[in-house]
Amino acid sequence: MVKKSRVLNNINLSISKNDIFGLVGITGSGKSTILRLMNGFIEPDCGSIKLMGKKLDYKTKYDLVKHTSMIFQNFNLLNNLNVIDNVILPTKLRKGIKKENIKKAKELLSFVGLTNFENANIRTLSGGQKQRVAIARSLITNPKIIFCDEPTSALDEKMSYDVLKLLKDINDEFETTIVLVSHDISVIKALCNRVAIIEDGSIADVITLKTNNLTPVSYKEALLHDE
């Protein structure tokens, strides 16, 4: 018999519509597990989760989770598909007219700064470009919430800034709620309006942050103050 170990304790968290909410903590503290519970990837052994005001369970999961999307540290793109086919991939599982999906994918590629990259091979892109393709893919289904697991951890400073700025623009423009896991406090300070500090599977604190316009200068300052 497999012995279960307790990963999270007493998690009580409320995230508001249009928040950019951070979960920060050291490796193994439980951030990703909280995110995976919120997006329905895993189920809690006890307690309950509400998504967009409705209890997330096996009956509601399909209808709720389709209003969310996910961005990963390692992009999770399919190398055997070109850029636009990666972007429209989520629509293949849903109803919709192919021509309209392609039109929308092109608009999203332009929004993320990748006009003319439609037919590019994924392998030829930089990390920052790959993450921007993943962000375009995450937007194709008009999500109300985007879950981001360490979205900038594989990127250098400039690419990280570009991705964070894009997430901020998405939050501003589409009023998408963003939940972002990071071990990097400077990423959280640059982007989030609230943050939960996770320690040993528990919430040590929830802090409201001062929100500024995200600019290359403000991001640099967040990085410097973190040193």
Ligand SMILES: Nc1ncnc2c1ncn2[C@@H]1O[C@H](COP(=O)(O)OP(=O)(O)OP(=O)(O)O)[C@@H](O)[C@H]1O
């Ligand atoms: N599927 C699983 N089965 C058993 N234990 C797990 C599982 N997934 C994670 N854990 C354990 O839960 C704890 C929290 O892991 P989690 O990945 O949530 O942490 P994290 O803060 O996101 O760390 P990281 O930044 O390294 O991903 C760790 O001790 C991990 O070993």
